[in-house]
Amino acid sequence: MRAGTATVRWGERPGAIRLTKAAGRGLALALTVALAGCTTSQDRGPTASALPAAPPNIVVASTDLVGDWGLASYRDVADRPRTEAEAKVACGNPYRIGPGSGGGVMMHLADQTETTEVFVKAAPTGQVFIGPQGPPGVAQDRLVVAYDDSSVLVTDWLDQSARERYGTMIFVRCGTA
Amino acid sequence: MTTKSVLTILGSLCIAAMLTLPAPAAERALEILDQPGYVPTPEEEMLPAEFRPQPVYFRTSEPPGTIIIHTEERFLYVVQENGQAIRYGVGVGREGFEWQGLLKVSRKTEWPDWRPPPEMIERQPYLPRFMAGGPGNPLGARALYLGDTVYRIHGTNQPQTIGYAVSSGCFRLVNRDVIDLYERIPVGTKVIVRQAAQL
Numbered sequence: 001m002r003a004g005t006a007t008v009r010w011g012e013r014p015g016a017i018r019l020t021k022a023a024g025r026g027l028a029l030a031l032t033v034a035l036a037g038c039t040t041s042q043d044r045g046p047t048a049s050a051l052p053a054a055p056p057n058i059v060v061a062s063t064d065l066v067g068d069w070g071l072a073s074y075r076d077v078a079d080r081p082r083t084e085a086e087a088k089v090a091c092g093n094p095y096r097i098g099p100g101s102g103g104g105v106m107m108h109l110a111d112q113t114e115t116t117e118v119f120v121k122a123a124p125t126g127q128v129f130i131g132p133q134g135p136p137g138v139a140q141d142r143l144v145v146a147y148d149d150s151s152v153l154v155t156d157w158l159d160q161s162a163r164e165r166y167g168t169m170i171f172v173r174c175g176t177a
Numbered sequence: 178m179t180t181k182s183v184l185t186i187l188g189s190l191c192i193a194a195m196l197t198l199p200a201p202a203a204e205r206a207l208e209i210l211d212q213p214g215y216v217p218t219p220e221e222e223m224l225p226a227e228f229r230p231q232p233v234y235f236r237t238s239e240p241p242g243t244i245i246i247h248t249e250e251r252f253l254y255v256v257q258e259n260g261q262a263i264r265y266g267v268g269v270g271r272e273g274f275e276w277q278g279l280l281k282v283s284r285k286t287e288w289p290d291w292r293p294p295p296e297m298i299e300r301q302p303y304l305p306r307f308m309a310g311g312p313g314n315p316l317g318a319r320a321l322y323l324g325d326t327v328y329r330i331h332g333t334n335q336p337q338t339i340g341y342a343v344s345s346g347c348f349r350l351v352n353r354d355v356i357d358l359y360e361r362i363p364v365g366t367k368v369i370v371r372q373a374a375q376l
Contacts, residue, residue, distance in 0.1 A: 074308075076309070087306075108302060167311070
């Protein structure tokens with residue numbers, strides 16, 4: 001066999017992950033930890049944390065958000081340029097924002113598999129939020145950190161747990177140069 | 178006490194002992210989803226003793242520095258001199274994602290980026306399609322890429338998966354251990370992945 005080559009036997013992917021018999025402490029413990037990790041944030045409910053800094057007077061309307069977006073995330077601001085490039089690539093599997101029936105748009109709240117109608121909301125401070133109907137800056141909202149050239153939207157979850165888990169989200173509008 | 182009753186008691190004790198033994202490694206699969214962004218506590222990263230890095234006796238004809246992964250055992254060995262190896266506990270591919278072969282470490286990265294697979298995005302459509310590397314990233318602190326395949330030896334933010342068959346074919350270690358491995362292993366290292374024969 002030549003060095004650097006592989007003899008690989010590929011398995012067939014099953015339709016679902018098989019759960020073997022639940023023998024052993026480790027399985028119960030792992031499930032407990034996994035379920036705790038999956039449910040903790042939902043049981044605790046979103047908690048508002050101190051508002052992150054964001055420039056005021058960002059101009060964006062709910063209707064501006066409708067469309068396909070490449071979605072990526074980063075934690076370190078130094079990673080933003082390459083994350084934005086990756087978000088463009090992610091247009092191959094875009095995040096779709098559709099219009100809502102009440103004048104808002106349909107997006108996912110943190111950890112929710114179903115969309116919710118959300119609205120662009122401006123606070124007296126000049127900061128702009130995207131979230132469910134109601135006052136701006138509540139725990140379920142996203143803070144709009146930037147909206148560049150109508151084609152790059154950057155948001156942070158106000159909920160500290162969501163922000164820590166998912167980082168800063170960057171949406172790049174698909175179909176733009 | 179008669180001989181028969183003594184034997185009965187001993188037999189019962191043996192059966193009881195067998196029932197309390199952990200399941201063999203080959204049977205330890207785990208149903209768990211990735212948890213992007215989850216950062217385990219130091220307590221959660223403390224592995225059971227058998228999965229912590231340790232020197233062991235290990236007989237092989239491979240030269241020191243070679244990585245040998247025994248997937249059924251859930252151990253990764255780094256061959257040392259004098260019939261020894263450093264043994265690490267790993268999580269391996271789940272059923273349908275097992276494989277074996279001979280590869281080389283083609284490159285290494287610190288805090289690798291993560292791209293959730295399409296089926297995961299289908300389940301969790303709110304996920305970013307790309308997550309830049311960092312704590313909480315499912316690929317953990319380091320990644321060693323195997324040849325030109327999709328497979329890697331990488332860290333994890335789910336230390337409870339070590340010792341289980343959970344992945345799509347990659348091998349995962351807790352971050353502390355993958356950092357240790359990363360420092361020991363140069364690009365070009367031979368990696369042998371072995372599966373037990375299925376009878």
